[in-house]
Amino acid sequence: MPSTFTPSDVARRIVDEVLKAHQHxxxxxxxxxxxxRKKREAKWGSVNSIPDAxxxxxxxxxxxxxxxxxxxxxxxxxxxxxxEAKNEDTKRLILFATSRIPxxxxxxxxxxxxxDSLLKLREPPHCIAPSLTLPKVRSFSSSDVTRLLETYSKxxxxxxxxxxxxxxxRASHSGRELASxxxxxxxxxxxxxxxxxxxxxxxxxxxxxxFKDIALISxxxxxxxxxxxxxxxxxxxxxxxVECNPDVHLPILMWxxxxxxxxxxxxxxxxxxxxxxxxxxxxxxxxxxxxxxxxGVYHESVFGVAPCESILSAATDKQLCNIIWSYGVAGRYPSxxxxxxxxxxxxxxxxxxxxxxxxxAMAAMKxxxxxSFALKVPLSKYDGKTLSGLAVEAYKQKxxxxxxxxxKALSTTSALNAFSRRELLSVRKIFTSPKLAxxxxxxxx
Numbered sequence: 001m002p003s004t005f006t007p008s009d010v011a012r013r014i015v016d017e018v019l020k021a022h023q024h025x026x027x028x029x030x031x032x033x034x035x036x037r038k039k040r041e042a043k044w045g046s047v048n049s050i051p052d053a054x055x056x057x058x059x060x061x062x063x064x065x066x067x068x069x070x071x072x073x074x075x076x077x078x079x080x081x082x083x084e085a086k087n088e089d090t091k092r093l094i095l096f097a098t099s100r101i102p103x104x105x106x107x108x109x110x111x112x113x114x115x116d117s118l119l120k121l122r123e124p125p126h127c128i129a130p131s132l133t134l135p136k137v138r139s140f141s142s143s144d145v146t147r148l149l150e151t152y153s154k155x156x157x158x159x160x161x162x163x164x165x166x167x168x169x170r171a172s173h174s175g176r177e178l179a180s181x182x183x184x185x186x187x188x189x190x191x192x193x194x195x196x197x198x199x200x201x202x203x204x205x206x207x208x209x210x211f212k213d214i215a216l217i218s219x220x221x222x223x224x225x226x227x228x229x230x231x232x233x234x235x236x237x238x239x240x241x242v243e244c245n246p247d248v249h250l251p252i253l254m255w256x257x258x259x260x261x262x263x264x265x266x267x268x269x270x271x272x273x274x275x276x277x278x279x280x281x282x283x284x285x286x287x288x289x290x291x292x293x294x295x296g297v298y299h300e301s302v303f304g305v306a307p308c309e310s311i312l313s314a315a316t317d318k319q320l321c322n323i324i325w326s327y328g329v330a331g332r333y334p335s336x337x338x339x340x341x342x343x344x345x346x347x348x349x350x351x352x353x354x355x356x357x358x359x360x361a362m363a364a365m366k367x368x369x370x371x372s373f374a375l376k377v378p379l380s381k382y383d384g385k386t387l388s389g390l391a392v393e394a395y396k397q398k399x400x401x402x403x404x405x406x407x408k409a410l411s412t413t414s415a416l417n418a419f420s421r422r423e424l425l426s427v428r429k430i431f432t433s434p435k436l437a438x439x440x441x442x443x444x445x
Contacts, residue, residue: 044073050085053077054093061100071097072110075117082121094123206239214239215249218256233262240267246274251284254291263295272299282315286322293326303327306335312342317352321359328363336367344373358386362393365402375402379409387415388423395430407431416443 047053057074060066078093101114209217214236221232246253250271257264272292279285285307292302307323315323320343327335343352343360352360357374364372382390387406394402410416410431416439419427428440 044070044077047077048081050078050081050089050093053081054089054096057093057096066100068101068104068106068110071101071104072106072113072117075114075121079117079120090121094118094121098123206235209239209243211240211243211245211247211253212249214243215253215256218260219252222256222260233260237262237264237267244270246271246278248278250274250278251287251291255287256291258291258294261294265297268292268295268297269299272297272301275299275302276305279311282311282319285311286315286319286326289326289330290322293329296329298330303330303332303335306332306338309342312339317356321356324363325359328366331367333367333369336363336369340364340369340372340374347373354382354386357381358390361390361402365393365397365399368397379406379415382415384415384418384420384423388419388427391427391430403430407433407436411435416440419443 044053044056047056053074057066057070060070074093075097078090078097082090097114098118106114206214206217218236221236244267254271254275275288275292279288289302292299303326306327312320312323320339324336324339324343327339340360340363343356346352357377360374361372361377364370364375379387387409391403391406393399394406411433416424416436421444424440424444428437428444431437431440
């Protein structure tokens with residue numbers, strides 16, 4: 001076998017192993033495993049504290065029935081009840097489990113469960129680390145590989161996860177696992193998305209995807225750039241046309257489509273009627289309105305109602321930036337005025353950061369709300385990035401008053417020196433006075 005693999009070699013290997021895994025996964029085996037797992041879960045059903053878990057584990061060991069599953073469950077209980085127990089009780093249970101694991105043969109699901117628990121408990125996974133080598137991992141089922149990658153990505157173990165994704169591991173025929181592999185690869189900063197999935201494999205996997213799976217894949221592809229971007233998004237939108245039953249993952253999908261600037265008015269108009277059902281949290285609210293605004297679809301179901309006070313009070317600065325910018329782009333004067341009023345009162349007690357002030361001012365200019373408090377904020381409050389963005393927006397809206405104020409501020413201060421090259425290029429055509437023009441030209445050299 002060659003030591004290096006081309007994308008086509010990897011794709012063929014993945015397809016071959018998917019078919020093998022699928023042939024061995026019979027309904028009879030799955031049913032047997034479910035029954036066995038329920039029996040083992042019933043043994044631990046009454047345990048609801050760490051001391052009880054330790055007592056139960058010792059009892060099973062005394063009777064000779066202590067299994068690897070029992071140890072993985074005991075560590076899971078240590079995670080679940082660690083905030084309610086004494087530190088010494090937790091340490092005692094962890095020591096008991098980790099001292100016995102090396103002498104046992106763990107199944108792949110139990111191995112992943114133990115790894116996840118130890119990482120959550122911030123314990124070094126020495127007891128299982130030697131057995132989690134890549135050759136060992138190749139014998140994992142596709143679902144276990146997916147769980148292992150999810151564990152690595154959840155704990156930000158980029159080096160381990162990325163090295164795992166470089167191997168021609170078996171993928172799964174299910175859309176759920178395909179989505180998880182792609183999603184984890186982006187979170188681990190691995191170049192798996194562009195290299196290891198060709199279009200034919202992705203098309204096959206998408207056929208079994210749910211709305212959630214498509215949302216996760218869309219999120220991943222919106223975060224990376226591949227040579228096949230156009231074909232990938234075409235396939236994703238085709239599958240959405242088939243599997244268009246929006247659920248709680250709609251905000252993630254709308255953020256992804258907005259971030260990738262995917263313009264599909266028919267799809268947007270369809271899901272707009274469901275959007276309000278999933279706009280009860282600040283992050284979800286911001287993702288949905290931002291996704292619609294990015295592609296220029298200002299549906300009444302989404303933008304017809306202004307955000308309520310509870311949403312605005314709980315939103316982070318970044319979410320507020322996205323919300324007010326979206327309503328500004330949509331031309332919703334009453335909503336921008338309402339959000340501006342909320343931010344005005346908040347600014348009195350808790351000064352707003354420059355980025356949020358700039359987005360508020362830009363939204364106010366878009367709807368010609370000239371009495372906005374953000375338009376009266378001293379320009380010294382802004383940094384180079386926000387000031388250049390404000391200048392560009394004022395230029396687009398032909399707001400000569402704001403352009404004049406910015407030009408005066410830049411002429412009398414050293415703020416222009418903090419501009420990046422990109423920011424200088426963006427404002428070069430806006431400020432035409434000889435003094436400013438020469439300073440910008442000198443800084444660009």
